[in-house]
Each structure stands twice: as structure tokens, then as C-alpha cells.
Amino acid sequence: MKTKSIFFLVLLMLSSTLLLKAQNRDYKLGLGVHPSMFSFFTLNENNATGKKIFDYGVHFSINRYLNASFDLGAEGAMAILRHPFSDDMSNPLLRENFYTFHPLVKYKFYNGYIFGENFPVGPFIKAGVGFNKLTSSSNFGIFTPFSFGINFRLGKSASLVAQTTYNLGVSNAEDYLQHSIGLVINLRGMAKRSYNKKNAKMPDQDNDGVADINDKCPNTPGRAGKGCPDFDGDGVLDDGDACPEVKGYANMVGCIDSDHDGLIDPDDACPQNYGPMHMEGCPSITKENDKDRDRIPDDKDACPDEPGLFTTGGCPDNDGDGIKNQDDLCPDKYGFAQHQGCPYDKAKMDAAERGGAVITNPTTTIVRPSTTTTNPVGTGMSFCEAANVWISGAGRAVYFHSGSSTIKSESHLTLNQVANYLGNCPSLTLTISAHTDSDGTAANNMSLSERRANAVKRYLVSYGAKQGQIETKAFGETQPIADNNTTEGKQQNRRVEFSLR
Numbered sequence: 001m002k003t004k005s006i007f008f009l010v011l012l013m014l015s016s017t018l019l020l021k022a023q024n025r026d027y028k029l030g031l032g033v034h035p036s037m038f039s040f041f042t043l044n045e046n047n048a049t050g051k052k053i054f055d056y057g058v059h060f061s062i063n064r065y066l067n068a069s070f071d072l073g074a075e076g077a078m079a080i081l082r083h084p085f086s087d088d089m090s091n092p093l094l095r096e097n098f099y100t101f102h103p104l105v106k107y108k109f110y111n112g113y114i115f116g117e118n119f120p121v122g123p124f125i126k127a128g129v130g131f132n133k134l135t136s137s138s139n140f141g142i143f144t145p146f147s148f149g150i151n152f153r154l155g156k157s158a159s160l161v162a163q164t165t166y167n168l169g170v171s172n173a174e175d176y177l178q179h180s181i182g183l184v185i186n187l188r189g190m191a192k193r194s195y196n197k198k199n200a201k202m203p204d205q206d207n208d209g210v211a212d213i214n215d216k217c218p219n220t221p222g223r224a225g226k227g228c229p230d231f232d233g234d235g236v237l238d239d240g241d242a243c244p245e246v247k248g249y250a251n252m253v254g255c256i257d258s259d260h261d262g263l264i265d266p267d268d269a270c271p272q273n274y275g276p277m278h279m280e281g282c283p284s285i286t287k288e289n290d291k292d293r294d295r296i297p298d299d300k301d302a303c304p305d306e307p308g309l310f311t312t313g314g315c316p317d318n319d320g321d322g323i324k325n326q327d328d329l330c331p332d333k334y335g336f337a338q339h340q341g342c343p344y345d346k347a348k349m350d351a352a353e354r355g356g357a358v359i360t361n362p363t364t365t366i367v368r369p370s371t372t373t374t375n376p377v378g379t380g381m382s383f384c385e386a387a388n389v390w391i392s393g394a395g396r397a398v399y400f401h402s403g404s405s406t407i408k409s410e411s412h413l414t415l416n417q418v419a420n421y422l423g424n425c426p427s428l429t430l431t432i433s434a435h436t437d438s439d440g441t442a443a444n445n446m447s448l449s450e451r452r453a454n455a456v457k458r459y460l461v462s463y464g465a466k467q468g469q470i471e472t473k474a475f476g477e478t479q480p481i482a483d484n485n486t487t488e489g490k491q492q493n494r495r496v497e498f499s500l501r
């Protein structure tokens with residue numbers, strides 16, 4: 001008994017030094033080594049020579065996790081048996097080798113129904129059928145093992161297992177008991193498969209062809225960046241792209257620098273003209289060589305006395321359709337070149353009404369608020385009072401491209417006038433409130449509206465307003481004025497509002 005006690009104590013001490021874990025869904029294959037003691041009832045009688053009760057050996061196990069309740073496995077054992085050979089003392093005990101092998105089914109009580117799957121002490125039972133053989137016998141024996149044991153969890157990849165097995169002899173085999181305690185190492189299963197054509201049934205919530213398991217944006221369709229959206233295909237994901245509709249460069253946060261002056265276009269007050277950073281990307285233009293303050297030098301300005309746009313050679317373009325007002329039959333309606341700036345063929349319709357010839361390119365007189373002495377609206381108030389009224393309604397004419405802080409060209413003329421009024425009325429202080437539509441996340445829209453407000457401020461300052469006259473506020477998508485479910489509504493919600501203090 002003393003030898004047996006020491007045997008079990010040493011095994012327990014060695015096993016407890018390992019930080020390992022029991023078999024489960026992640027660690028499905030278990031390999032075990034179990035020092036064992038065997039007791040044959042008919043061979044090891046107390047009155048036999050040597051009065052021996054136990055023989056010692058080892059058995060090996062392999063188990064495969066099936067589900068929370070069942071494992072499938074196999075065990076094999078080998079031992080050196082000593083049993084009585086004769087009644088005299090010349091050869092009191094016979095030593096011979098003993099081998100066994102049997103497949104088995106294991107039922108676990110720590111299956112979530114009786115005990116929890118992570119229960120640290122897990123009882124189980126096993127049953128199977130197998131064969132054994134003694135070296136002194138020419139025949140194999142058939143036996144049926146019935147086991148009861150306890151699984152002790154020790155950490156991440158193994159467990160300590162103690163079990164007792166009653167082996168019932170069926171054919172040419174003796175009944176015997178087997179007691180063992182051993183260590184089972186559990187091997188981790190293969191990693192989850194990546195998405196491919198052969199594995200096309202893996203979940204893909206956004207139907208973008210990238211399985212959810214590999215998709216960093218599983219609820220938003222997009223192939224770039226492991227399933228995340230990249231509208232312009234520049235490799236910079238939309239949520240980090242300052243210019244999501246323009247194919248740009250990663251080192252420019254997804255934007256471009258058209259004039260190569262070191263400022264990306266959204267931050268460049270003059271994106272088509274090279275200028276130093278301290279001038280916000282604009283060339284050194286003075287009042288002397290730019291009378292209308294539209295940032296186009298007079299020698300290159302087709303309309304040097306009226307603020308205009310680069311796209312129309314410096315001439316005004318009220319509706320932003322790329323056709324300067326003097327050539328635009330519908331200067332206040334966005335139109336097409338083939339219809340001379342109208343959304344329809346106005347010249348033909350007018351000719352049909354008159355019953356005469358078509359008159360093309362009429363001279364259009366633009367009534368514009370004055371920048372010096374004439375009130376911008378009506379009479380009966382001072383210039384700056386009237387400018388106050390005009391500016392308060394001008395913000396609705398400032399629009400942006402979707403998802404961008406780039407101001408649409410149709411808004412430039414309005415902003416030029418606002419800057420002009422602020423420059424001539426230093427007592428006016430302006431609050432710029434920027435809003436977005438509902439596309440994208442609320443956090444991104446709040447950031448976008450902040451960038452838009454700052455873009456308008458930079459534009460106004462570059463055209464003559466003072467930094468101290470302007471305050472910016474960002475509201476994101478929180479204050480829509482139109483239906484975000486329509487294209488027209490979204491365009492109205494991408495807006496800036498002005499208020500004067």
C-alpha cells in the first residue's frame with residue numbers, strides 16, 4: 001500500500017505543475033498517457049505465492065470531441081503480469097506481457113445539462129468492446145470495459161484524468177480491474193477557413209462577396225480593405241477619406257492636390273492655382289491686380305469688374321452650370337450647353353411663341369448687390385444693415401458634394417459676395433452652421449459638417465473677411481430640413497446657414 005500511495009502522489013504533483021485545459025469545441029483531439037494498476041481476481045488471490053494483489057502498467061488513449069455530451073475514442077494498454085506458476089518455490093511467479101486495445105464511447109456529465117461545460121471537475125462514463133492478449137496464450141481474448149472517471153481541468157490545453165475500469169471477460173478473457181491516473185493533452189482544431197469559391201456558403205450579411213468572418217465592415221457592402229466601402233477606389237476607406245468621391249492618395253487622406261502647392265484641394269482656397277500655404281494655397285493677388293476680388297488676376301479675367309469663377313474665365317455664373325451669365329439664356333437655372341444654359345430649349349420655345357426667328361446669346365443684365373454705396377436690398381436702411389438682411393438668407397445657396405467638404409462651384413459667387421460685405425462691414429460677425437445629409441455614420445457626419453464649416457470660413461477669409469468676424473458650428477445630420485430618403489432632399493440637407501450677431 002505504501003508503494004501505491006507514493007505512485008499516485010508523484011503523478012498528482014507532476015501533473016499539477018502544468019497549466020493546461022480540458023477537451024472542448026476548440027481543443028477537440030485529446031492524447032493521453034495513464035500509468036495504471038491491474039488486478040486479476042483469479043490470478044492474484046491473497047493465498048497465492050507472493051500474496052500479490054496489483055500489477056503495474058500503462059495505457060494510452062485518444063479521444064475526439066463530438067459534442068457537449070459525447071466523445072469517441074480508443075484505448076490501449078500494456079503491462080507485465082506476475083501470477084502463480086507452481087506450488088513449489090523454484091519458480092513462484094510467472095512474468096508475461098499483457099496487451100489490450102478497445103474503441104469506446106464516452107459520455108460526459110459536464111455537458112451543460114447536468115454540470116456546466118466549464119465545470120472544473122467533470123465526471124464521465126465510458127463503454128466499449130475490445131481484445132487482449134497474453135504472451136503465453138495463442139488466442140486473443142474478447143472483453144467489454146465499463147469505466148467511471150473524473151476529469152480535472154488544469155488550464156488551456158490539457159486535463160488530469162482519474163478513472164476505474166471493470167473489464168468483463170467475454171471470450172477467452174479473465175475479468176479484471178484497472179485503476180489509472182494520467183495526463184491528457186488536447187490539441188487545438190484547425191483555424192476557421194477563409195472565404196473562397198469552394199466555401200461560398202459562409203455568411204455574408206452585406207452581400208459584398210467577402211464572408212463576414214473576414215469582413216471588417218460586415219453590415220456595409222464594399223470589397224476594398226477586407227469588405228469595407230471605398231467609393232472612389234483609391235484604397236483609402238470612405239470613413240477615413242476626406243475626399244470619398246475623388247480618387248486620391250493615401251498620403252493625402254484620399255484627396256488630390258491639383259496645383260501641387262502642398263495643400264489638398266479641400267483645404268486649398270485656390271485649388272487650381274499654385275500658391276503658398278500662408279496664403280491658403282492662393283497666389284499673391286492684391287487689390288491692384290484683382291479689382292473684383294475673385295482671385296483671378298485682371299490680366300486673365302474675362303470679367304475683371306465682376307467677381308466670377310475659374311471655370312468661366314472669371315465671369316459670374318449664377319447657377320454654376322459652367323456657362324457664364326452673359327452667354328446663359330437661363331442664368332439662374334442650372335442648364336446644359338446644348339440649350340445655351342437652360343434645362344430645356346428656351347430659344348426654340350420663345351421663337352415658337354413669337355412665330356419668328358430664334359434669337360441667340362441675348363445680353364443679360366445681372367442685378368447684383370453693390371459693394372460700395374448702394375444698398376444690397378431695397379432702400380430705407382444703411383448699406384451694412386441691408387447687407388445683414390442679404391447675408392442671413394445667403395447660406396442656403398452653399399452646397400457640397402456628397403460626403404465631401406468640397407464646396408460646389410455654384411456656391412462660389414454667393415460666398416464671394418458674403419466675403420465682400422463682411423470686408424466692408426467690419427462690425428458684422430457671422431456664425432456659420434454646417435449640416436449634412438444622413439449618409440454615413442452620425443460620428444462621421446458630425447466630423448464632416450465641422451470640416452465644411454471650416455472650409456466656408458477659409459473661403460470667406462481668403463476673399464476679404466476677417467478671422468475674428470466668423471464663428472463656426474457643426475450639427476452633422478441632426479437638423480434636416482428635407483427628406484433624407486430622396487436625392488433632392490439630401491442635397492438640401494447638405495447645407496450651410498448664416499446668421500449675423
